[in-house]
Amino acid sequence: MSAIAAGRLKAQSASRISPWAVTAFAVAALVLLPVATIALIAVADTGTLWNHVLVHVLPQSTWNTLVLMAGTGIVAVAVGTGAAWLVSAYDFRGRGVVEWALLLPLAVPTYIMAYAYLDILSPLGPIQGAIRWVLGFQSPRQFRLPDIRSMWAAVLIFGFVLYPYVYLTARAMFLTQSANLLEAARTLGVGRGKLFWRVALPLARPAIAVGTALALMEVLNDVGAAQFLGIRTLTASVYTTWVVRADLAGAAQIAVSMLVFVMALVLLERLARRNQRYAASAQRPRPMPPQRLRSWKSLVALGLGVLPVVIGFVGPALYLIVAAVKRMDFAGLSTPLLRAALNTVSVSALATLAVLMAGFAVAYAARLQPGRATGLAARVATLGYAVPGTVLAIGILIPVAWFDRSLDGVMRASFGWSTGLLLLGSGAALVYAYAARFLAISVGGIEAGLSRLPLSYDHASRTLGQSAGGTLVRVHLPLTHTALTAAGLLVFVDCMKELPATLLLRPLNFESLSTLLYGEAVRGTYEDAAIAALLIVAIGILPVILLARTGRLSRD
Amino acid sequence: MLKIAKTLGLVSLLAMGAAVPAFAEEVNIYTTREPGLIQPILDAFTAETGVKVNTVFLENGLIERVQAEGGSSPADILMTVDFGALIDLVNAGITQPVKSEALEANIPAALRDADGNWFALSGRARVVYAAKELELDSITYEQLSDEKWRGKLCIRSGQHPYNTALIAAYMAKHGEEATRTWLEGVKANQARAAAGGDRDGARDIAAGICDIAVANSYYFGLMASGKGGEEQKAWADAIKVIVPTFEGGGTLVNVSGAAVAAHAPNKDEAVKLLEYLASEPAQKLYAEANFEFPVNAKAEVHPIIATMGTVTPDSMALSDVLPFRKRASELVDEISFDTFSN
Numbered sequence: 013m014s015a016i017a018a019g020r021l022k023a024q025s026a027s028r029i030s031p032w033a034v035t036a037f038a039v040a041a042l043v044l045l046p047v048a049t050i051a052l053i054a055v056a057d058t059g060t061l062w063n064h065v066l067v068h069v070l071p072q073s074t075w076n077t078l079v080l081m082a083g084t085g086i087v088a089v090a091v092g093t094g095a096a097w098l099v100s101a102y103d104f105r106g107r108g109v110v111e112w113a114l115l116l117p118l119a120v121p122t123y124i125m126a127y128a129y130l131d132i133l134s135p136l137g138p139i140q141g142a143i144r145w146v147l148g149f150q151s152p153r154q155f156r157l158p159d160i161r162s163m164w165a166a167v168l169i170f171g172f173v174l175y176p177y178v179y180l181t182a183r184a185m186f187l188t189q190s191a192n193l194l195e196a197a198r199t200l201g202v203g204r205g206k207l208f209w210r211v212a213l214p215l216a217r218p219a220i221a222v223g224t225a226l227a228l229m230e231v232l233n234d235v236g237a238a239q240f241l242g243i244r245t246l247t248a249s250v251y252t253t254w255v256v257r258a259d260l261a262g263a264a265q266i267a268v269s270m271l272v273f274v275m276a277l278v279l280l281e282r283l284a285r286r287n288q289r290y291a292a293s294a295q296r297p298r299p300m301p302p303q304r305l306r307s308w309k310s311l312v313a314l315g316l317g318v319l320p321v322v323i324g325f326v327g328p329a330l331y332l333i334v335a336a337v338k339r340m341d342f343a344g345l346s347t348p349l350l351r352a353a354l355n356t357v358s359v360s361a362l363a364t365l366a367v368l369m370a371g372f373a374v375a376y377a378a379r380l381q382p383g384r385a386t387g388l389a390a391r392v393a394t395l396g397y398a399v400p401g402t403v404l405a406i407g408i409l410i411p412v413a414w415f416d417r418s419l420d421g422v423m424r425a426s427f428g429w430s431t432g433l434l435l436l437g438s439g440a441a442l443v444y445a446y447a448a449r450f451l452a453i454s455v456g457g458i459e460a461g462l463s464r465l466p467l468s469y470d471h472a473s474r475t476l477g478q479s480a481g482g483t484l485v486r487v488h489l490p491l492t493h494t495a496l497t498a499a500g501l502l503v504f505v506d507c508m509k510e511l512p513a514t515l516l517l518r519p520l521n522f523e524s525l526s527t528l529l530y531g532e533a534v535r536g537t538y539e540d541a542a543i544a545a546l547l548i549v550a551i552g553i554l555p556v557i558l559l560a561r562t563g564r565l566s567r568d
Numbered sequence: 569m570l571k572i573a574k575t576l577g578l579v580s581l582l583a584m585g586a587a588v589p590a591f592a593e594e595v596n597i598y599t600t601r602e603p604g605l606i607q608p609i610l611d612a613f614t615a616e617t618g619v620k621v622n623t624v625f626l627e628n629g630l631i632e633r634v635q636a637e638g639g640s641s642p643a644d645i646l647m648t649v650d651f652g653a654l655i656d657l658v659n660a661g662i663t664q665p666v667k668s669e670a671l672e673a674n675i676p677a678a679l680r681d682a683d684g685n686w687f688a689l690s691g692r693a694r695v696v697y698a699a700k701e702l703e704l705d706s707i708t709y710e711q712l713s714d715e716k717w718r719g720k721l722c723i724r725s726g727q728h729p730y731n732t733a734l735i736a737a738y739m740a741k742h743g744e745e746a747t748r749t750w751l752e753g754v755k756a757n758q759a760r761a762a763a764g765g766d767r768d769g770a771r772d773i774a775a776g777i778c779d780i781a782v783a784n785s786y787y788f789g790l791m792a793s794g795k796g797g798e799e800q801k802a803w804a805d806a807i808k809v810i811v812p813t814f815e816g817g818g819t820l821v822n823v824s825g826a827a828v829a830a831h832a833p834n835k836d837e838a839v840k841l842l843e844y845l846a847s848e849p850a851q852k853l854y855a856e857a858n859f860e861f862p863v864n865a866k867a868e869v870h871p872i873i874a875t876m877g878t879v880t881p882d883s884m885a886l887s888d889v890l891p892f893r894k895r896a897s898e899l900v901d902e903i904s905f906d907t908f909s910n
Contacts, residue, residue, distance in 0.1 A: 068901040076907075130764075135775035136799075152776035159777060161761040161908070239725070242761025244906050252727040255628050256897045258656050338798075406632055413636030420640040433640055516629045520596055520622040520642060531625055534602045 030480070033386055036377035039370040040389040043396050043448045046407025047271070050399070053406075054264035065253065065262055070269070073249040080166055080243060081228050087171025088227045091320050092178025093220055097208055098317055100186035103302040104310040110317035111183075112560030117324030118176045118502075119552025121509040121526070123236025124545050125173040126166075127533070128328035130240055133160050161242045169237065172324040174227040180498070180559070181223035181460075185216040188464075191300040204303065221281050222456050228277075229397045229452070232270065235512060236530075246270050247400045260406070267403040274398035329549055335542035348523065353547055356524040359439055360507035363446035367503045368496060370447060371454025376488070379462050380480065390459065394452035401512035405445055409517060412441045437519050445513040450506050454499040461495025462488065501555040508552055525551075594620040595837040599647035600630050601824060609853045613844045619837050634662045634829060643829040644838035650729040651688075651886040652736075652893045654825045658685045663827035666839055674846040674864045678885060679823065688823035689845050690854045691861035693785040693879050694734050695819070697807040699773050702780070707812045709738060709820070712782065713753025719910055721757040722769045722778035726900035730766070730784060730822065735896035737820050737882070737889045744895065752903050761908035767791060767800065774806035785809070785879070789859025789872045809876045818882035821861065 099111045117125075131137055135152035149155040197211045198204075213220075238245045246266060254263030305313050374393045378386040396404055416433040423431045435441045465488065473483040489496075511526045518527065525548045532541035597603065603610070603623040610621040626633060634643050646657050657663050658681065666684040679688035696712075698704050712721065724731060739747040755762075759778035769781025770791060790796050791804035813819050826845065828838045844850050851867035854860050859870050861879070868874075900906065 064898050064901070068898070072901075072904060072907060134771070135777065136771065152774075154776075156776055159760045161763050240764055242725075242763025242906065242908055251628065252897070252901075256727050256729060256732055257894050258631075260632065402628060406629060409629070409633055410636050413633070413638070413640075417636075417638045417640045430640075432642065433637060436637065437642070512628075515625070515627055516633065518624065520624045522624070527625070530627075531602045531604055534627070535604050 030377065030380055032373060032377040033381050033389075035370075035373040036386055036389040036393070039374050039451070040392040042370075042444075043393050043451060045411055046404050046448055047395050047399060049407040049410050050264045050403055051268055053261055054268045056261055065249075065266060069249045069253070070246075070266070073244050073246045074273075076163070076244050077232070077246045079163060080170065080238075080245060081231055083163070083167030084170040084174060084231050085224055085228055087167060088175040088178050089220060089224055091171060092175040092180075092223060092227075093182045093213070093216070095175070095317060095320055096179050096183035096186055097212065098313060100183055101204075101208070101212075101300070101302055102305050102313055104305040104313040104317075106314045107302075107317070110314065110321070112557060113321045113325075114179055114317065115176045115556045115560050116321055116553065117173045118505050118556050118559075119549045120173055120325060120328050121236075121511070121548065122170060122173055122230065122234045123240070123511070124332070124529075124548070125324070125328050126169055126237035126240045128331040129165070129169055130160065132327060132331055133157075161240075163243060166238070166241045166243050169241070170231055170234075172320060174230050175320060175324065177226040177230070178220055178223035180502070181219040181226075182216050184498075185219035186212060186300075194300045219460070222460065225278065225281070226397075226453065226456075229274070232274065232398065233400050233512075235400070235402070250400060250403060254402075263403065264406075267399060270400070271395070271398055275395075278398075329546075332542050332546045332549065336546050349525075349528065349544060349547065352523040352525050352528045352544070353551065355522060356508055356526070356548075357551065359442050359524065360446070360504050363443045363450070363507045364500050364504045366443055366447045367450050367454045368500050371451055371458050371499065372496070374451075374455050375458040375462055376484070378459065390455055393455050396448040397450065397452035399449075401445075401449065401510060402516060404449055405513035405516040408441060408445050408448065408513075409436075412436060412444065412517075433519075436517065439519055439522060441517045442514060445517050446503075446507045446510060449510070449513065450503045453503050453506065457495050457499030457502070458492065461492040461499075465491055498559055501559040504555050505552050508548060593618065593834070593837050594622060595644045595834050595841050596642045597621060597623045597645045597647055597841075598626055598630050598634060598643040598829070599623060599645075600627055600653060601625075601647055601649045603647075605858050606854070608857050609845065609850050612850065612853065613841055616844070617840065619840065621841070631656060631660045631662060635660060639831050641829065641831050642833060644832040644834045645826050645841060646829050647824070647826040649822075649824040650733060651823050651825075652733060652890055653729060654686045654688070654823070654827070655887075655890055657827050662830050664830045664832070664835075666828050666842070668839055668843055670843040671846055674843075674848075674851075674866075676863065676865070679825075679863050686825055686827045687842060687846065688825040688863050690824045690851075690858070690863060691821045691881075692824070693811060693819050693821050693861070693881075694730060695783060695785045695788075695876065696810045696812050697769050697773060697781040697783050697788070698810050699779050700806055700808050702808075704780070704810060707780075707810050708815050709734065709812050710750065710815050712780075712812075713750045713757065715753075717757040717780060719757065719759050720779040721754065722759055722772045722781035723754065723762050724764055724766060724768070724782075725762050726751075726905035727897060731782070732893055732896050732900070733822050733889065734782070734820055735899065736892035737814075737884065739892040739896055739899075740884060740889045741814055741817065744899070747896070748899060748903065751899060751905060755903060755905050756910065758908060758910055762906045767796070767803070770800075770803040770807050774803045781807075785811075785861075785873060785876065786859035788876070789870055792872050793859070811876050811879050813880070814882055817884070818880040821879065821881040823863075823886070824860070 095114050099107055099114070133139055135156040140152065140157055144152070144155055147155060193215070194207060194211060197207055202210055232247060235247055235251060238248050250263045250266045253259050253266060370393070374390050378390045399407070412435045413433070416435050419434055420431050423429050435444070469487055470483055473487045478486060509526060511530055514524050514527050515530065518524070523531070525544050529541050529544040529548065532544060603625055613619065614621055630646065630648070634641055634646065637643070646663065648654055648657065663685045668684070671680065671684070671687055675687055680686065696707055726732070726735065735747060735751060738750060742750070760772065766783035766787045769778070769783045770787070772778050773781055788804060788809050791800040794801045811819055826842060828835060828842065832838050846864055848864055848866045851862035851864040855862050855867055855870045859873050861869055
């Protein structure tokens with residue numbers, strides 16, 4: 013690329029602000045709004061309680077959260093990266109199935125996973141029952157394994173249900189790592205085993221970091237699983253402070269400290285690799301041919317690939333199926349259940365659409381006009397993911413309700429006609445909440461997708477007479493549609509599973525599958541809960557399979 | 569794919585708009601209590617009066633939402649469990665006083681606000697579940713910290729309102745220092761992490777994890793009646809319910825209740841619904857559908873609940889317990905009640 017062309021492009025972009033940048037700033041402002049609202053609540057009132065929180069709540073729950081995150085991170089990275097390497101570096105019988113099945117735990121919300129294993133591994137459950145039968149014990153009072161409500165169980169449960177975030181990003185990286193690099197390494201005498209540690213893994217580090225960050229944010233957002241397992245996390249403390257002590261300001265203070273903590277983590281990771289560059293060449297990379305495994309090695313590989321799927325998906329899914337079948341005579345799906353399914357799918361789809369468009373605007377602006385402002389917009393747009401769902405929901409509730417109230421007041425005063433609660437009453441507030449929360453996924457994914465396209469493409473396209481818009485439609489969109497689709501599907505699945513924000517912001521008589529499930533669980537009528545949970549998992553599988561397909565297509 | 573999603577989205581938004589049909593009269597409930605529990609009662613109300621009932625279950629954040637919605641809020645009735653939460657509604661300024669002879673006749677004065685800002689609708693006792701074979705006929709709340717229960721007691725999070733109310737009541741009776749000692753004893757008795765729900769206490773007794781558990785009275789009815797499925801019936805079969813008392817006092821009976829929202833657009837219907845909920849037939853349904861104690865003396869408790877024996881509510885008023893709630897919650901943090909370390 014000629015230095016002159018680059019200089020001109022830069023000069024041009026500095027002279028005026030493109031509509032893309034304006035859109036990116038608007039998106040960032042919309043995400044910042046709830047976060048700023050929470051920050052305002054946090055500083056509004058301190059009083060004496062902050063002392064209590066500082067001394068008795070934060071140290072313990074920060075420690076618990078750190079341990080849980082570190083443990084989950086280790087499990088998720090080990091399982092996710094290992095599995096990704098397994099299916100991309102080796103070919104074995106059943107690899108085709110294992111490759112997409114490894115994504116299935118994405119469809120299982122953490123709270124369902126925890127509940128299922130609490131029951132499966134209970135002394136009354138099938139596994140301990142079988143052990144007792146083998147050992148000849150009659151009752152759990154004579155023999156039982158230690159209770160699973162503990163940190164190590166929580167780490168395993170979170171790790172095995174969240175590893176697909178790492179698997180997804182790591183596999184995409186391994187698949188497109190050009191064979192040239194790997195072959196060069198081999199020529200230089202690196203064995204196949206070492207190839208992973210010396211070349212493939214270091215090259216995949218940004219991707220693994222992104223995946224791990226997504227997984228860890230899920231840990232931070234979880235309330236249900238931690239509640240079942242008795243782990244006092246920061247998020248649980250936010251709830252307690254707010255709900256039990258009726259102290260929203262205190263809760264907001266904890267939430268803000270969490271946010272600072274998360275931002276520090278993200279910064280740290282970026283800082284750690286600030287001196288490294290990861291660029292692909294403009295040529296389409298030739299993927300590395302997987303090594304064919306035979307006989308027992310093939311079986312071992314298959315076993316290793318299947319294990320995470322069994323723990324993260326088959327276990328809870330089987331549990332739900334058995335529970336659903338046992339407790340209901342298949343009279344069909346009830347109307348509320350079907351309506352909830354329709355609600356879930358439609359709101360999630362709308363939110364996904366919004367997230368994709370907003371995410372693309374933010375990522376594209378950063379590409380067209382690279383610089384501090386657009387970069388900042390991109391970072392701000394991803395803040396929502398680091399705020400626990402309920403807290404974010406409060407941050408959205410207040411400005412949105414203010415808007416609704418004001419509009420209603422104006423309309424009543426000037427037209428004698430009430431709009432009621434326009435955004436809250438229509439479910440639009442829900443779409444906003446999902447979008448603000450999951451924008452990080454799409455911005456991250458699309459940025460990664462765009463960063464793969466060398467700027468020389470843009471220059472070539474512009475030289476050939478395409479406008480910026482033309483370049484977008486003819487060059488960037490076709491080349492990033494895989495990243496877009498992948499981000500969209502991931503966002504969709506996450507919207508479907510979302511619980512706390514949905515609970516707080518939905519209109520009257522509106523149930524999603526997750527709120528329905530939660531309501532049943534609160535009530536203890538597990539028969540319907542199992543069916544709703546199964547529906548979440550079942551509907552979640554579809555996008556997950558599509559997700560697996562997009563990954564494979566990109567390789568062909 | 570996206571096109572399909574878009575179409576689906578539009579269709580369902582339309583459907584959502586259409587899902588609230590044009591009933592001549594309606595009433596909107598915001599509730600922190602899962603409305604499915606009282607759905608049969610609400611259905612009976614609609615059948616009798618023709619007033620449609622819309623609900624939204626807002627487990628956390630009901631107050632914030634009603635406050636944020638302000639004068640445009642569609643909420644008519646605010647419903648909640650736990651006495652403290654009920655008073656929080658009043659303190660947040662989102663209720664309005666209601667004057668109704670029917671309500672005053674059916675709900676004892678102690679179970680409603682003198683100004684009509686809140687009304688209790690049902691009661692629930694904090695009881696002890698014990699393994700059936702255990703030789704134990706009576707227990708006091710104070711004895712829950714006895715050394716004989718080391719590693720043998722199951723209880724949910726100390727920050728759950730049901731437990732916070734118990735700890736606050738203890739504090740109202742015995743003072744803060746005695747409560748701290750007692751709570752530390754209860755913590756030392758934990759057989760597993762203070763997590764999950766009240767029903768888990770019964771399950772874990774059946775599973776041999778603990779001998780006794782602290783739980784609400786109506787869960788026993790829900791489990792024993794088979795309403796929660798066969799498995800839960802088996803849990804109920806493994807336990808017996810012991811109604812504890814404070815030393816020289818009675819049992820802690822908490823309430824569920826409701827208030828009329830400050831900006832209720834359908835105030836008449838809201839009062840009508842409250843009156844219905846306190847009436848004899850609805851109170852019978854409370855007892856039958858959810859095994860709670862009716863507040864209306866004319867309705868009786870469910871036979872399953874009656875097998876627990878008589879429940880004599882402690883003479884201390886719930887409003888005397890209220891000032892200790894916050895301190896109780898802080899105490900739970902201070903002694904790390906919810907961090908299992910036995």
